[in-house]
Amino acid sequence: MDQKDALRMEGITKQFPGVLANDNITFDLRAGEVHGLLGENGAGKSTLMNILYGLHRADSGKIYVQGEKVEITSPRIAVDHGIGMVHQHFMLVDNLTALENVILGIPPRHPPLLQLDSDRARFKKLAEEYQIEIDPSTPAWQLPVGDKQWLEILKQLFREAKILVLDEPTAVLAPSQVLQLFKRVRQLVAEGCAVIFISHKLDEVLEVTDRITVLRDGRLIGTIATEEATGPKLAQMMVGRAVSSDRMPRQPSKTKKKVLEIKGLYCNDDRGIPAVRDLNLIVHAGEILGVAGVDGNGQRELAECIAGMRKPEKGVILINNGLITGVIRDQSVLGYIPEDKNKTGLIDGFTVEENLVMKTFDTPNFTRKGILQWNAIREAANDLVEEYDIKTPDSTIAIHNLSGGNQQRVVIARELNGEPALLLTSQPTRGLDLGAVESVHKILLKERNRGAAVIFISTELPEVMAVSDRIIVLFKGEIMGDLDGDTADVNLIGELMLGHRDALKAAGGAS
Numbered sequence: 001m002d003q004k005d006a007l008r009m010e011g012i013t014k015q016f017p018g019v020l021a022n023d024n025i026t027f028d029l030r031a032g033e034v035h036g037l038l039g040e041n042g043a044g045k046s047t048l049m050n051i052l053y054g055l056h057r058a059d060s061g062k063i064y065v066q067g068e069k070v071e072i073t074s075p076r077i078a079v080d081h082g083i084g085m086v087h088q089h090f091m092l093v094d095n096l097t098a099l100e101n102v103i104l105g106i107p108p109r110h111p112p113l114l115q116l117d118s119d120r121a122r123f124k125k126l127a128e129e130y131q132i133e134i135d136p137s138t139p140a141w142q143l144p145v146g147d148k149q150w151l152e153i154l155k156q157l158f159r160e161a162k163i164l165v166l167d168e169p170t171a172v173l174a175p176s177q178v179l180q181l182f183k184r185v186r187q188l189v190a191e192g193c194a195v196i197f198i199s200h201k202l203d204e205v206l207e208v209t210d211r212i213t214v215l216r217d218g219r220l221i222g223t224i225a226t227e228e229a230t231g232p233k234l235a236q237m238m239v240g241r242a243v244s245s246d247r248m249p250r251q252p253s254k255t256k257k258k259v260l261e262i263k264g265l266y267c268n269d270d271r272g273i274p275a276v277r278d279l280n281l282i283v284h285a286g287e288i289l290g291v292a293g294v295d296g297n298g299q300r301e302l303a304e305c306i307a308g309m310r311k312p313e314k315g316v317i318l319i320n321n322g323l324i325t326g327v328i329r330d331q332s333v334l335g336y337i338p339e340d341k342n343k344t345g346l347i348d349g350f351t352v353e354e355n356l357v358m359k360t361f362d363t364p365n366f367t368r369k370g371i372l373q374w375n376a377i378r379e380a381a382n383d384l385v386e387e388y389d390i391k392t393p394d395s396t397i398a399i400h401n402l403s404g405g406n407q408q409r410v411v412i413a414r415e416l417n418g419e420p421a422l423l424l425t426s427q428p429t430r431g432l433d434l435g436a437v438e439s440v441h442k443i444l445l446k447e448r449n450r451g452a453a454v455i456f457i458s459t460e461l462p463e464v465m466a467v468s469d470r471i472i473v474l475f476k477g478e479i480m481g482d483l484d485g486d487t488a489d490v491n492l493i494g495e496l497m498l499g500h501r502d503a504l505k506a507a508g509g510a511s
Contacts, residue, residue, distance in 0.1 A: 004031055005028050005064070005067070006029050006030060006031045006163055006194040007028065007063075007064065007065055007194065008027075008064040009026065009027045009028070009048070009051075009062075009064075010063075011026060011061040012025045012026070012027070012048060012058050012060075012063075013025075013058060013061055014047055014048075014059055015059055017393060019393070020218050021218050022048055022218050024219075025061075025215065025219070025220045029163065029196060030211075031192070032194060033189065033194060034185060034195045034209045035195070035210065035212070035213065036205040036213070036226070037198045037215070038200075038202075038215070038237075039215035039238055040239060040405070040436065041403040041406065041432060042391060042403035042406065043215040043217065043238075045167075045215055046167065046403075047218075049085065049165050049167060049198065052072065052078065052085075053072070053078045053165065054072040054076070054077055054078040055075060065081045076105075079159055081163075082161055082163055083162075083163045084156030084161025084163070084164050084165070086155075086156060086164070086169055088171065089342055090148050090149070090152060092151065093140060094139070094140045095139060095140075096139070097136060097137050097138060097140070098134050098136050098154075099116070099119060099120055099123050101140055102123055103119050103158070120136050122158065123158065124136065126158060127154060130153075130157065132153070141270065144296040145296065146173050146177055146295055146296065149169060153166075153169070153181075157188075163194050164193055165195075165196045165198070166198065167198045168200070169199070170199060170204055171430050173295070182204075185197070185208055200432060200434060200437070206226060210226055211224065211226060212225075212226055214237040214238055216240065221238075222237060238434060239434055239435045250445060250449070250469070253286030253287055253448075254286060254451075255284070255285045256284050256286075257285040257286075259284060259319065259422050259452075259453035260283040260317075260318070260422055260453055260455075261281070262280060263280055264278055264279075265278070265279040265280070265302075265317065266278060266279075266312060267302075268301070274477060275298045275300075276298045276301050277478050279477065279478070280479075283453045283455060285421070286449070286451050287454070288454040288455075288468050288485075289453070289454065289456065289469070289470050290457075290470070290471040290472070290485065291456065291457040291458070291471075291474060292464045292472070292473045292474070293474035294459065295459045297476055297477065298476065298478075299474060302457075303336075303338070303339065303424055305317060306324070306422075307327065307328060307338075308325070309344075320333065330418075331359060331420060332420060333421055334422050335420035335424065337411055337412060337424070337426065339426040339430070341407055341411050342407075347399070348398075348399060350398070350399055351395065352395045352398075353377055353378055353381035353395035354377075356380070356384050356385075356410060356417075357380065357381065358414065359418075360417075365380070378395060378396070382394075382395055384413040384417065385413075387413065388410075388413040389439075390409045390413065391403070392406060404432065408428065408432060408440070409436075419452070420452060421452060421453065422452065422455070423447050423452050425454070425457065427459065429458065429463060441463070441466065444467055445467065461490065461493060465485070465490065465493075468485040469485045470484060473497055475497060476499065480499065480504075481493075481501070481504050492504070
């Protein structure tokens with residue numbers, strides 16, 4: 001082992017029922033470097049890092065920290081060895097304040113009393129040092145999604161982690177926040193921290209890392225110096241084939257039927273603060289409407305109002321001329337892929353098949369005289385597993401055993417099964433790998449060509465421009481511009497995302 005290695009994992013193997021998640025993987029992290037870890041969903045990245053953090057036990061292999069062989073059997077032991085992990089899905093307690101979340105699990109210095117005053121002072125000092133603007137007294141549920149990500153990072157800084165794992169840390173951040181994160185990461189490394197940076201975004205990995213390791217199907221494909229890497233080369237290593245990110249070709253729509261109409265919509269967020277203001281919108285059959293904007297500008301609230309999950313303060317929403325007054329269960333009317341699949345799209349304790357029939361379990365096909373017909377449910381579920389290429393040993397497996405990408409496929413399969421007139425998608429590719437993103441884009445285009453009206457809400461501007469026939473830009477719940485997808489300019493959209501409506505006049509106007 002190189003004495004400069006902050007971490008070395010040798011020959012790590014881990015098998016779950018029916019899945020070889022890690023197959024003899026060796027991975028090293030040098031002191032003072034940012035090491036990128038790439039791979040598709042299910043490639044084994046999270047499993048490898050969960051073993052490092054003590055959430056899983058490897059079937060075989062060795063771990064060395066600062067040159068010393070260690071046995072990591074729990075997160076507590078990982079923390080004792082200076083290992084911190086910021087998970088892809090937030091590990092926050094919503095009802096606790098930001099400060100309480102940070103100190104949760106840290107033994108008090110003088111039990112049973114807490115030293116909240118000194119902890120609050122240290123919280124503020126760290127937040128100021130790393131330019132993280134979070135009030136320690138704010139409950140976690142009131143924080144915007146981007147601030148929740150910063151709070152997770154602040155938790156690890158508070159614990160003085162020397163080896164920091166960042167799992168998809170930019171998935172919920174706006175472009176300007178991503179640049180701020182990169183600056184903070186470089187600051188951490190300069191102060192002696194070694195960082196493992198997991199991401200599906202090749203441009204980010206190329207920007208912030210020193211070396212990059214690629215996994216595929218649980219195996220180590222290779223490690224490469226970032227200066228020798230290119231986007232196409234990394235994509236080829238990840239997926240095993242070339243992946244295109246160009247604008248998707250499409251045929252002109254044959255119909256202009258009005259599917260969704262919104263008139264004068266106002267709604268509040270969970271804090272009672274106005275999130276959508278006087279929004280008017282029409283979406284037609286056979287078009288993909290892209291919704292661009294920095295996260296937290298009313299996208300989630302707009303989607304929940306359309307789906308009937310949030311009551312508007314004022315305004316009218318019509319789908320196929322029918323007024324929306326509550327949650328829509330009719331699969332022929334609406335398919336909804338929510339922003340947070342884990343909280344809204346899936347039930348974690350249910351199996352794959354149970355999640356797939358969640359909207360239709362009480363139909364005559366699946367229920368007779370109040371009794372579930374499990375053979376029929378399983379047959380229908382297996383058909384969807386095959387059609388949407390959901391990687392699972394079988395449909396009776398608990399949904400939480402699937403990778404993030406395959407969980408998303410379950411949501412998509414369920415929501416598209418009824419061929420809905422309106423397909424509403426909110427951040428459908430968040431946290432997905434290149435291959436899965438490409439697959440989602442093709443599904444959206446297929447639904448559009450079928451004649452569905454498709455709403456594609458995403459903070460990933462290149463994606464919005466790649467798939468949309470028309471693009472609206474939201475800022476503080478208002479539409480800043482309505483642009484043609486074929487001719488939309490990335491710089492103009494960027495200005496509109498910041499609320500600069502006058503940029504439209506300079507560009508010659510828009511509808």
